[in-house]
Amino acid sequence: MIVTSLKTMEEIRQGTLLSWPSGLNLDSWAVAWGGRGYGAGDTFLRPYFWNSIKMVVPAVFFSTFIGAMTGYVLTKWRFKGDQWVFLFLLFGCFIPFQAILLPMARTLGVLGISNSVVGLVLVHTVYGIPFTTLFFRNYYVSVPTELVKAARIDGAGFFKIFFKILLPISAPIIVVTIIWQFTQIWNDFLFGSTFSFGEAAPIQVALNNMVLSSTSVKEYNVDMASAIIAGIPTLIVYVLAGKYFIRGLTSGAVKG
Amino acid sequence: MKTLKIEELSKNFGSTEVLRKIKLEIDEGNFLVLLGPSGCGKSTLLNIIAGLETINEGNVFIDDYNVSKVEPKDRNIAMVFQSYALYPSMNVRENMIFGLKQAKTSKEKIEEQLEKVSKFLQVDQLLERKPSQLSGGQRQRVAIGRALVREPRIFLFDEPLSNLDAKLRVEMRREIKKLHQQLKTTVVYVTHDQTEAMSLGTRIAIMNHGVIQQNDTPENIYNKPSNMFVADFIGSPSMNLIKGSLKESSGEILFTASGSNVEIPIKDYEFKDKSNLNNKEIYFGIRPEHIYFKKSNEIDFEINLRANLSEYIGHEQIITFDYANQEILAKFPSTIKIELAKETKLFFDVTQISLFDAKTDERI
Numbered sequence: 001m002i003v004t005s006l007k008t009m010e011e012i013r014q015g016t017l018l019s020w021p022s023g024l025n026l027d028s029w030a031v032a033w034g035g036r037g038y039g040a041g042d043t044f045l046r047p048y049f050w051n052s053i054k055m056v057v058p059a060v061f062f063s064t065f066i067g068a069m070t071g072y073v074l075t076k077w078r079f080k081g082d083q084w085v086f087l088f089l090l091f092g093c094f095i096p097f098q099a100i101l102l103p104m105a106r107t108l109g110v111l112g113i114s115n116s117v118v119g120l121v122l123v124h125t126v127y128g129i130p131f132t133t134l135f136f137r138n139y140y141v142s143v144p145t146e147l148v149k150a151a152r153i154d155g156a157g158f159f160k161i162f163f164k165i166l167l168p169i170s171a172p173i174i175v176v177t178i179i180w181q182f183t184q185i186w187n188d189f190l191f192g193s194t195f196s197f198g199e200a201a202p203i204q205v206a207l208n209n210m211v212l213s214s215t216s217v218k219e220y221n222v223d224m225a226s227a228i229i230a231g232i233p234t235l236i237v238y239v240l241a242g243k244y245f246i247r248g249l250t251s252g253a254v255k256g
Numbered sequence: 257m258k259t260l261k262i263e264e265l266s267k268n269f270g271s272t273e274v275l276r277k278i279k280l281e282i283d284e285g286n287f288l289v290l291l292g293p294s295g296c297g298k299s300t301l302l303n304i305i306a307g308l309e310t311i312n313e314g315n316v317f318i319d320d321y322n323v324s325k326v327e328p329k330d331r332n333i334a335m336v337f338q339s340y341a342l343y344p345s346m347n348v349r350e351n352m353i354f355g356l357k358q359a360k361t362s363k364e365k366i367e368e369q370l371e372k373v374s375k376f377l378q379v380d381q382l383l384e385r386k387p388s389q390l391s392g393g394q395r396q397r398v399a400i401g402r403a404l405v406r407e408p409r410i411f412l413f414d415e416p417l418s419n420l421d422a423k424l425r426v427e428m429r430r431e432i433k434k435l436h437q438q439l440k441t442t443v444v445y446v447t448h449d450q451t452e453a454m455s456l457g458t459r460i461a462i463m464n465h466g467v468i469q470q471n472d473t474p475e476n477i478y479n480k481p482s483n484m485f486v487a488d489f490i491g492s493p494s495m496n497l498i499k500g501s502l503k504e505s506s507g508e509i510l511f512t513a514s515g516s517n518v519e520i521p522i523k524d525y526e527f528k529d530k531s532n533l534n535n536k537e538i539y540f541g542i543r544p545e546h547i548y549f550k551k552s553n554e555i556d557f558e559i560n561l562r563a564n565l566s567e568y569i570g571h572e573q574i575i576t577f578d579y580a581n582q583e584i585l586a587k588f589p590s591t592i593k594i595e596l597a598k599e600t601k602l603f604f605d606v607t608q609i610s611l612f613d614a615k616t617d618e619r620i
Binding site for chain 2: 144146147149150151152153154155156160164165168169
């Protein structure tokens, strides 16, 4: 993909798939990111990239935070029927994307935030909560409840215990959740294409529009460059947080 | 004024009754041990005293003040947990002062308390370390320190030694004992280890099935168990309980084991109720260490029993005898030679016996 993205269209037509480009030609990258500069019909990724960032950052933050809170309550502040709440949340993990499209579209319409980044943030946050809750709940189950008791005797309240005692030891599971949620939300196409169009679309939708709706010659070099641009943020998150990923996934299994 | 008073306390988890009509009083400076098998409700009782569990019925008073609905932090108590429960993200200093900070204590007071306690427990060199960098014994000390800095009226210990290895456990046991001797604070201590209970407690409350079976001094618990459960629970090996009946003849009370015709005279026994003793079905309780190989008192009762099994455990040996088809265990120094499958002359120390009603299991 990288090789092809660096070639000119001339080279692509004449050479084979694996032949090297004649030089570092970044034109296709520039086109993919910033467009050609003429008006109508010119689709390029920059605005949609920022749309995606604006969507993914708050959505990951809120879903992770709410998941952590719910996990904390479900393990350390047990209440009557908490098992049922957990069961329903677990059930939420198995609901396919398609099943919630219609009800969600209605909800967004009523709230007046359809076709907006805010709407997408809401959709992804809500859809992410079952997963994040499951992660955090399983992590907090292995944290001794005596910690919470000790903190209560020391005079810490509900939120203080969460922020001062539990959150500081949750780094591994937070990383896991962020990677998971980021990948899910960044790579999502269905919600993006259903609940937004035009200006408010996230990058995956734009990528699709760019690659599939070209009316003229297929510009493989630009397509490749776009695809890579759309994939880079996920890669960065993986590299930065990857080493915690395995640690976090397995840390719940064995008690320290 | 009682430092701690518990009145008619009951607790259920759903339909399971965990504590039933618990009554308990502790005087200032006492060291009360709650002892019992797992699932007897002792930890629940401790959590209720701490305010970590709600009460279904009854009341808890600390210094005559009803704290039944008071938050844990306002009860003037401190607790040491089995897993130590040190906050993993904080260093020793932050762990110890967390409670004081929550209570908005002044900085000077916090520093003063921290210095005093950390010196006292010899953890002043460890203040900047994280709990994960401490050994088991050090963690234990820090956990105690975190409780000490609050200067509580009552210390609550929830099996604090069961996570330590055998050697360290004995050491820490002595330290807790010293600590109590120096501070003279009231302590409630939960354990399932009878040695721990005996050596630490000034009072022991033995619990079973959510009921306090006996609340007494360690000496009385050992010598005068109030029912068969206590008799059986305390002591290792536990007390021999021989089924049989009593007979009253010409002012003398005699015990006969069922299936035997040997009559053991009961002398100097403090009966709760001397009436209706004739033909009463009872259990005759005698501890393995109160069966002697040599006569040591004039009153000792001589009996010939057949040795069936010998267990050698170093400084002593435990021999199983047959007494009218009931097993009797006796403990002797390992220097004594006892031949198996032979009649051996033994002496029962009848001043040390306990008698229980076979119907009610209560001491008579």
